[in-house]
Amino acid sequence: MPGLEIDGLRVSIGGRDVVRAVDLHIAPGSCAGLVGESGSGKSLLALASVGLLPRAARVTAGRIILGGDVTVTADLDRTAKVRGSGIAMIFQSPRTALNPLLRVGHQVGRVLRRNGQHADLTRRCAELLGAVGILEPGKVARLYPHELSGGMCQRVMIAMGIACEPQMLIADEPTTALDVTVQADILDLLDDIRSRTRMGMLLISHDMSVVAERCDSISVMWRGAIVEAGTSRTVIGSPRHPFTAELVRDVAHRPQPKDRPAQRSPAGPADGPPTEARG
């Protein structure tokens, strides 16, 4: 099956298993959710998928297969090639995730260049920035990250992520560091991109409500292992593991299972011009 397949993955740090025999599958165009507390290993799982585990961590078992034919675990060189063009990842704190000394447009541009697109960079960067819902993308491209709000930085990151037109996008707590008002916009944007490009997405969060509304399937991670997995309707509607039940209970309102008709505006509202007060 194409898409991203994680098979019996085991990661350990200093002899201790922090990710235990995880199986996960993300079909192209679908959105899989991964929920768990901090420390449950979900970020490490994500990092392992792009070959960016910290030095102390090691994959001790299992495989990660992308698009049916590329294994992205043991072979670091191949993983490096796949990063960005096969799998892209966006991170939790967008402001620190951008190079403070480079203009935003330059940072998007070099991702484009890495993917072999050298022509017409300025225009393409502006296009991308516009596609993630930034008003006046030409002006914003010339700004530095510290002049943008958190939400806009996250949009820039998403622009960098989709610049490579990846098969798979891993979003590790993409909205946790953002204002509540901005969170929905960003998640809408991600959904929109996914539906337009048939990109698969793994949405990681500690917040079940974020995952519940938007994901086709949900996996619950606890202490390094997947303790429950299924379609979002089943997991939310009838949780079997006590931890899942707890998470579901904590959700503020009862989430709709994900078979609403898709109704997205073509580009989410921008966060407004960069001002010093935002972020």
Next chain:
Amino acid sequence: MDLTDDGRTRGRPDDAGPAGGPGRSARLRSELKRHPSLVAGGALAAATMIVAVAGHLAPPHNPLAINPGHSLAPPGPGHWFGTDQFGRDVFSRVLYGLGLDVVIGLIVAALAFAVGSMAGLVSGYLGGWIDDIVMRVADLLMSFPSFLLALSIAVVLGNTVRNVIIAVTIAYVPYLLRLTRGSVLAARGADYVLGARAVGASRSRVMTLHILPNVVGPAMVQATLMLGWAILDVSGLSFLGVGIQPPSPELGVQVAQGASYITSGQWWISVFPGAAIILAVLAINFLGDYADDKLRGQGS
């Protein structure tokens, strides 16, 4: 990376074993393995101390005894480091001088620490115009390279040991002041301080009992490093003829006295004293490295 997700801290390794577990010697060994700077520093420091103490209590020859018949003898049996132009045994002089320099350095570091951290504590805690003035003065003193500042002060004060100590201390105080003040500013808003004030503790009580213990740590580590810089600076000043004068066997003085003989081949008069300086300062630097690692919570 402590990955327990239910908030429990991991148990210490020796809590688990029978009858107290691996115990202190195992912990010491693992600490030494993870921090080679501790090993190096500790060994060198021990060597320095032994040598310095032995040099003061029982030097092979009298460090000050002149012996014109044996002047400029190269290193050999009887005079392991040779003799200088006055026939004095260089080995004894180096041992004695090492102790001298270390003591002077300790005095400087202790004084600078006392004055700098107190001033930083008061200035940082009281704030307002006191803080402004103190900071301006400190900034002004820091607008010079510290060696030159010490040199200027020592020249003006006069060539005695006391004046050199004062001069170098003055040059070092602003840095410790800045450091302590920074910690104080950060601690001032901390919960435990606000709590103490809320129950009516006086300012001085809060300062001494609550803030001081928490800000003194980094300053103490910095002062330890300053011991090394003090030895280098004091001996540098003596080398230039400022402050400590011959016939004192201070190491910088010795290097200066041997300087005119290096081109004619009698290198031992200058080289050995300098090597002793390196020994002491290296020990301090390694230990300081270790302390810094500990403070920042990393292995080396």
Next chain:
Amino acid sequence: MRRYFIRRLGLAVLTLAGIVVLVFMLTHILPGNPALVAAGNYANAHALRVIERQMGLNRSLAAQFGSYLGNIVHGSLGTSYTTGNTVAHDLFTRLPATAELAVVSTILATIIGVPLGVAAGLRAGGVTDWAGRTGAVIGTSIPIYWLGIVLIVICYAVLHIAPAPTGEVNAFAAMPPSYTHSLILDSLISGNWPTFFDALRHLALPAITLGIVETAPILKITRSATLEVAGCDYVRTARAYGLSRWEILKNDVLRNVATKVLTAVGIVFGFLLGGSILVERIYDWPGIGLYAWNAVTTTDYDAIQGYILLVGLVYVLLNLAVDLLYAVADPRIRFGSAGGGPRRRPRPPWPGRRVISPPWAERH
């Protein structure tokens, strides 16, 4: 940017004013009687009073300060009683020689220290890292004057590859006309090749001595800056998007390290000012350091005072230059930061030396 520049300039001027006052206080308020020194140990009370009046020491402190300020404003730094020239002239003719040492040694130290520091920081925990760190620790433990002596012993007395440490050239060299008072430049300009190469050979050992000692702090700071930057989120982002190692090195690591390295080089240059006295004394190098040492041993008060003022000026100008370059390199300083970047160049509190500060104390 302009506001930042003006603010920094104003601060520099204030600091200079403070230095002028400080130097006055040093020489006039602290104990020690310059007239006694000038008069010698055997002067009687009457001669002493005459000299005091000549030096203006019998006037009130305020009057002395007034004439001191007046002199400085006119560019007059007094007269050296050892050379007979004005101090200003003495310093002006000797400064280029010290500059030669400073520039060459700093270039050496940067060429060696920065690449090693980056390599050590990138391969943290590896052999390069260990070697770099140990080298840096040893480098900061060596007294400069001792290093100079050892180098002379090895390279001159034993190996005979270096010339005798007797200043800039050997005694029989034909001296070129002094356009810039820098022997190397002057001989270059006037095409005096033998003297040029002789001067270069004499420059080698002192520059290497200073260079070795300067390499240590540069290496240390570069290494710790590289370590810090390599662990930053944006490096991880760059890797996550598949950017090449070279691109990451160039645009993410090096760019962000450059500003800290710049600070380090500035600091080291300041440390040079102190170290130059020691090195020039050993090698008999005719720069301002040797001049200052002569002034110290002969208690030539005017010369000492002039030297300190000059050093203060150079140091302040240096810090100003580094601040401005920092602003050019870091847009957060240039445009003011919205969300909490540094508002002024972060200043390590200890020039050229190891700093221990708890992570929270970085806020000024």
